[in-house]
Amino acid sequence: MNKAIKMVVLNTSLGIVFKIPLSLMSIVNVIAKLYFKNAHPSRSNPKLDWFFHYLYDSGLSNVIPDIADLLYTILISIQLFIYIHFDKKMKTAFG
Numbered sequence: 001m002n003k004a005i006k007m008v009v010l011n012t013s014l015g016i017v018f019k020i021p022l023s024l025m026s027i028v029n030v031i032a033k034l035y036f037k038n039a040h041p042s043r044s045n046p047k048l049d050w051f052f053h054y055l056y057d058s059g060l061s062n063v064i065p066d067i068a069d070l071l072y073t074i075l076i077s078i079q080l081f082i083y084i085h086f087d088k089k090m091k092t093a094f095g
Contacts, residue, residue: 007086011079018075022068028055 032052035045055061 003086007082011082014075014078014082018071019068021064021071025061025064025068028061 035048035052
């Protein structure tokens with residue numbers, strides 16, 4: 001039972017860490033939509049203006065989903081090794 005708990009905790013924590021870039025980009029998109037929808041020139045925040053313009057003008061907003069896809073592919077590869085390490089049936093199949 002202890003080995004199963006370790007496998008679940010390890011697998012879940014890796015899943016969370018490797019999926020953070022994509023979830024952050026979704027949150028930034030929602031904040032940007034709300035910010036620019038309600039933005040008035042007299043009440044705008046210069047730091048947020050700079051951040052959103054930098055994010056979209058530099059092309060970083062297009063790169064983040066690609067990085068997230070790469071991290072997801074790496075996560076799937078790592079999961080195979082986790083299952084081989086923790087599961088006896090997988091050890092027998094690949095052993």
